[in-house]
Amino acid sequence: MRRNSMQLTAHICLIVFCAMCLLPMVLTISVSLTDGQAIQTFGYQIVPIHFSLEAYEYILKEPFTLLSGYKNSIIIVVVGTTLNLLITSLIAYPLARRDFPFRGVISFYIFFTMIFSGGMVPFYILIVQYLGWKNMLISLIVPAFAAPFQIFLLRVFFQEIPPALIESAKIDGASDLRTYRSIILPLSKPALATLALMMTLGYWNETIHAILFIDHSAKYPIQLILKNITAYIEMMKNGGVDPSGNPVDPSDVPTDAIMYAMMVLTSLPVMFVFAFLQKYFVKGMTIGAVKG
Amino acid sequence: MNSERLRRKLKPFKDHRHLLMMSLPAMIKIFIFSYLPMFGIIMAFKDYVPAKGIAGSPWNGFRNFEFFFKSVDAWRILRNTIGLNALMIVVELLAGVIVALLLYEVASRRMLKTYQSVMFFPYFFSWVLVGLMLTTLLNPGTGMLTSLIHRMTGQEISFYSEPWYWIIILPLVGIWKGTGFSSLIYYSALMSIDKELFEAAEIDGASKLKSIRHISLPFLAPMMVMLTILAIGHILRADFGLFYFVPRNVSLLYPVTDVLDTYVFRALTVSGDFAMSSAVGVFQSAVGFVLIIGTNRVAKLFNKEYGLF
Numbered sequence: 001m002r003r004n005s006m007q008l009t010a011h012i013c014l015i016v017f018c019a020m021c022l023l024p025m026v027l028t029i030s031v032s033l034t035d036g037q038a039i040q041t042f043g044y045q046i047v048p049i050h051f052s053l054e055a056y057e058y059i060l061k062e063p064f065t066l067l068s069g070y071k072n073s074i075i076i077v078v079v080g081t082t083l084n085l086l087i088t089s090l091i092a093y094p095l096a097r098r099d100f101p102f103r104g105v106i107s108f109y110i111f112f113t114m115i116f117s118g119g120m121v122p123f124y125i126l127i128v129q130y131l132g133w134k135n136m137l138i139s140l141i142v143p144a145f146a147a148p149f150q151i152f153l154l155r156v157f158f159q160e161i162p163p164a165l166i167e168s169a170k171i172d173g174a175s176d177l178r179t180y181r182s183i184i185l186p187l188s189k190p191a192l193a194t195l196a197l198m199m200t201l202g203y204w205n206e207t208i209h210a211i212l213f214i215d216h217s218a219k220y221p222i223q224l225i226l227k228n229i230t231a232y233i234e235m236m237k238n239g240g241v242d243p244s245g246n247p248v249d250p251s252d253v254p255t256d257a258i259m260y261a262m263m264v265l266t267s268l269p270v271m272f273v274f275a276f277l278q279k280y281f282v283k284g285m286t287i288g289a290v291k292g
Numbered sequence: 293m294n295s296e297r298l299r300r301k302l303k304p305f306k307d308h309r310h311l312l313m314m315s316l317p318a319m320i321k322i323f324i325f326s327y328l329p330m331f332g333i334i335m336a337f338k339d340y341v342p343a344k345g346i347a348g349s350p351w352n353g354f355r356n357f358e359f360f361f362k363s364v365d366a367w368r369i370l371r372n373t374i375g376l377n378a379l380m381i382v383v384e385l386l387a388g389v390i391v392a393l394l395l396y397e398v399a400s401r402r403m404l405k406t407y408q409s410v411m412f413f414p415y416f417f418s419w420v421l422v423g424l425m426l427t428t429l430l431n432p433g434t435g436m437l438t439s440l441i442h443r444m445t446g447q448e449i450s451f452y453s454e455p456w457y458w459i460i461i462l463p464l465v466g467i468w469k470g471t472g473f474s475s476l477i478y479y480s481a482l483m484s485i486d487k488e489l490f491e492a493a494e495i496d497g498a499s500k501l502k503s504i505r506h507i508s509l510p511f512l513a514p515m516m517v518m519l520t521i522l523a524i525g526h527i528l529r530a531d532f533g534l535f536y537f538v539p540r541n542v543s544l545l546y547p548v549t550d551v552l553d554t555y556v557f558r559a560l561t562v563s564g565d566f567a568m569s570s571a572v573g574v575f576q577s578a579v580g581f582v583l584i585i586g587t588n589r590v591a592k593l594f595n596k597e598y599g600l601f
Contacts, residue, residue: 006500010397017391018410021468025413027428027436043434091318094311101304106315113326115584119573120556121566122332123325125346143325146318176310205418208532211561227420227537256434259424267421274416278409282476 025268032056032264036255044256055261058254066265068218069225072137073204076221080141081199085192092151093180096158097166114148124212139213140221144202150195157191158184194280201281204270226266233259336571356571365555373530373551380463381523385516387467388474392512393504395475396482408479411472419533422469423540430461455548458539462549465538466531477519478512485511514595521591525584528552528576552576 027044035050042049059066094100095107117123123143133139161184169179185192207223214220220228233254241247274281305312332346339352360366391411398404414422429437430451441449451457485507493503530551539549552572559569 007397007399010394011403013394014391014398014407017471018407021411021414021472023436024422024425024428028425031428039434043439044428044431044436087317087321090314094308094315097311100308100311102308102312102315106319109319110322113322116330116581117326117577118329118332119570119577120553121560121570121573122329122335122346124560125332125335125566126325126329129342129345142321145321145325148322151318176308177314180314201416205416207418207420207537208557212557223418223420226418226424230424256431260428263421263424267417271413271416275409275413278412282408282412 028260028263029268032257032260034257036257039256052257055255055257056265058258059261059265065217065220065225065229066262069220069222069266072219073222076137076140076206077200077203080144080203081196083141084145084199085196087146088150088154088195089185089188089192090180091146092154092158093184094176095151096155096161098163110146110148110151127213133213135214135216135219137214137219137221140203140206140209143209144199144206150198154188154191154195157188161187190280197274197277197280201274222266226263229262230259233262332570333574333577335567336574338567340567340570342566352567356567357575360568360572360575365550368547369550369552369555372548374527376459376462376535376548376551377523377527377530379459380466381520381527383463384466384470384474385520387471389478389509389512389516391471391475392478392482393508395479396508397500408472408476411475413472414469415472417469419537422465422533423537426461426465426538452540452542453544455545458545458548462534462538466534469534478515481512481515482508517594518591521587525587526580527583528580530554532557 023046026046030046030048031039031044032055033051033053034045034048035052035054038048038050091106091110095103097103127133127139127143131139165183165187166179169183174182205223206221207227210221210224211227214224217228235241236248236254237256237259335346335349336356337351337353338346338349339355340346340349395404395407398407417425427435429435432438432448432450432452435451438449438451441447449457451461489507490503493507498506530553532553535549535551536554536557539545541554542549553576556569556572556576559565559572
């Protein structure tokens with residue numbers, strides 16, 4: 001009896017919490033599909049009161065900014081994830097080899113950067129003044145390479161491969177590079193997939209460096225498009241002026257729906273991809289959390 | 293003789309040249325992007341003039357630090373950073389453990405997977421998106437929460453101009469985004485408890501709550517202690533996205549939402565005060581370093597296994 005009531009309580013609590021997790025997203029979608037007038041009268045509702053696709057038509061009439069954001073972010077994700085995966089796995093393998101005499105020194109070299117850093121200001125000056133990467137997508141790609149946490153995570157995976165396999169390859173005359181390419185990488189596909197997913201998420205959601213380093217709107221990644229266009233819409237809505245200070249024609253003032261439609265268009269398709277691939281994520285994260 | 297000794301010294305390098313070569317790209321990247329900026333720390337002790345570069349700018353001792361610590365901002369920012377982070381360490385720990393315990397009660401495998409997937413969903417959102425989505429609840433007039441409060445009490449609360457509400461909102465958003473993940477860690481720990489312990493407790497007539505208190509919690513305790521201690525080591529590093537994008541960088545909210553990271557970031561992007569913000573950055577790095585070393589020691593005192601290094 002008591003056991004059942006405990007289970008019931010657990011289900012109720014979890015259902016409420018899950019509903020809370022979904023509520024802001026459901027509201028966002030719903031508002032984006034509501035007629036502008038109805039929003040003013042009824043506020044934001046879970047189900048659209050006056051269904052309308054107006055906001056999407058408005059945005060998709062001139063989709064160029066949106067598309068350029070997608071283009072830049074896809075370039076960053078594809079180039080970044082590929083190269084990062086290569087560099088990270090290249091160093092994770094030697095560190096996983098117990099017979100590699102320099103693994104202690106190199107591990108410490110990597111680890112030290114996890115506990116001490118020069119801070120954001122010297123990093124900013126390095127990128128902008130010394131490397132001259134202002135307004136270049138490379139400034140959003142390279143700094144994420146060889147993240148210590150990801151190197152150590154991959155090392156844990158590599159260590160699970162039986163050393164006997166590597167030994168026998170050695171006896172057959174395979175070089176270290178050959179072993180890495182023909183034994184380690186093929187055996188670690190699930191781990192590499194997990195890592196690739198983590199890197200993709202990181203690149204896709206990265207905003208801070210983009211604000212610091214990218215000023216040209218043609219180079220904006222998707223998060224910056226989202227941030228700036230919504231700010232622009234709010235400014236027109238609340239202030240009645242466009243960013244150059246010219247008054248906006250009252251009939252042209254964008255509605256809340258447009259702002260939320262923008263959020264849906266920039267984010268949701270990708271979010272569903274991530275949700276779909278979630279199980280790879282979860283597996284890698286739990287291993288990483290246990291032994292970082 | 294001498295060349296013989298040299299050769300012996302170089303032998304490990306020669307034997308493992310492939311492995312060393314493989315490590316090189318990552319090591320070079322880390323050198324340029326993590327070690328070189330460490331030399332930039334001297335900026336904090338200089339009166340930085342961009343045209344002269346870091347090396348050419350004149351020294352000014354501790355004046356940048358003095359300037360920050362004597363400013364009205366210093367107390368506010370340190371209070372917000374430490375206070376809010378401490379609060380969030382506690383509530384996020386509680387949320388993670390409670391949700392994990394609740395998940396452990398769920399018998400149906402399908403329901404369990406559904407709950408976990410749904411709770412994990414917010415984890416994938418960017419902070420920009422989270423900040424914008426929150427307006428569906430908090431927007432003045434139209435937001436779901438503001439209009440609910442208005443209907444119930446007749447009060448119009450303007451969340452984006454009243455800083456004090458954010459002491460509650462920020463930790464709640466943190467829980468909302470992070471619990472899917474943190475509960476997973478505790479849940480996988482619970483899974484490794486021997487089921488017979490619970491059966492034995494039940495036969496002895498222990499209530500469910502009693503077995504949670506005497507079996508589950510003691511089992512989770514080491515992990516809770518370890519993660520908390522490690523979090524304290526990072527207390528000066530706030531989750532930048534949460535503090536910058538969720539309150540939407542509204543200046544009216546700075547009395548509560550401005551923390552060290554957002555302060556340095558704004559100095560870089562808005563005011564361009566490099567000298568003082570690098571001093572703040574050095575303070576953050578140095579104190580953070582001491583805290584991490586210290587908390588790691590403390591963790592090891594509890595149990596040799598707890599420490600990270």
